[in-house]
Amino acid sequence: MDTPTPAAPRTLVCRAVLFDMDGTLVDSTPVVEQIWSEFALRYGLDYAEILRTSHGVQAIDTVRRFAPAGSDVLALTAELDAMERVRTEGIVPLPGASELLHILPDDAVALVTSADRILADLRMDAAGLTMPAAAVTADVITRGKPHPEGYLRAAELLGVQPADALVFEDAPAGIAAALAAGIRTVAVGPHTGQLPDGVLHLNDYSSVRATVETDIDGSRIISLRL
Missing domain, CATH: 1.10.150 (DNA polymerase; domain 1)
Incomplete structure (x- = not known):
């Protein structure tokens, strides 16, 4: 499968960042x-x-x-x-994932994964990544990806409108779910398939730079240079 051509660097501004897990934060x-x-x-x-x-x-x-x-x-x-649940050997974080999670505010990050909570905890731990406080796993929703329920639930947990969030996803089903939720989406890795218009692509997070500021209303603004 051909890997999508990386887009030219640009900055996206949001109030919350939502991540898929396998293939997006964790290479399993x-x-x-x-x-x-x-x-x-x-x-x-x-x-x-x-x-x-x-x-x-x-x-x-x-x-x-x-x-x-x-x-x-x-x-x-x-x-x-x-x-x-007994296979964790060889699971690693995507390059730059740990550093990006460390920079982002804890209460502005959510995990949205098709794994259940037990498996999500195991794989995040195996990769040495901290589980976000807000996590929407397979066992707390009724409809999995490509349905948007998981991403809509995550935005609600973080108290943001879908239009103010940003999703990182690696698979066509997850990308479809995020877009159906009305959330801007960045595709990650080699398994994204053909990307819809407006979806940027990254190989990993090694070149991503994040800054966190406060706007004139006192609301937090996250800028991500991709």
Whole structure:
């Protein structure tokens, strides 16, 4: 898959920053691919098609789509969850992710992930990243990405309007969710697919620079030079 061409540097201004986790803050790709490979082999599933379509969506939605007819989807998902929770070797942060999170105000950051809270905590910890106080995980919403519920919930938790937030996402389903929520979106990494108009792309955060200021009304303003 071709990696999108990086956009020219520009500055985006917002009041809150919302991050996806896998592929966006945390590089867990080798672990995820290994687990899905084993799972697909065990149940005779189409591994290549799973990888093509599973990025950024909840595991249960992928299992439901590919499981053999008559399967116990909840049991298979629980089995997959158990596999994921014991595989953390090789999980690392994306370059610059830790530094960016350190600069951003704690109460202006949220995580919005298709992982449940247990897995999110495990992977963020494995990557050496601090879990934001505001985290919208798969177990606290009813509709996963590409539905916008998660991102709308995160904006509400942070007390900002969607138009005042900025999302970093790595997968087509997550990008679609963020845009459906009315939130400006920056795509990260090599798995973004064809980008909608107006969506910038970054390889990682190594060149991102953030400043935090206060406007004339006393409200905080975050400027991100990409």
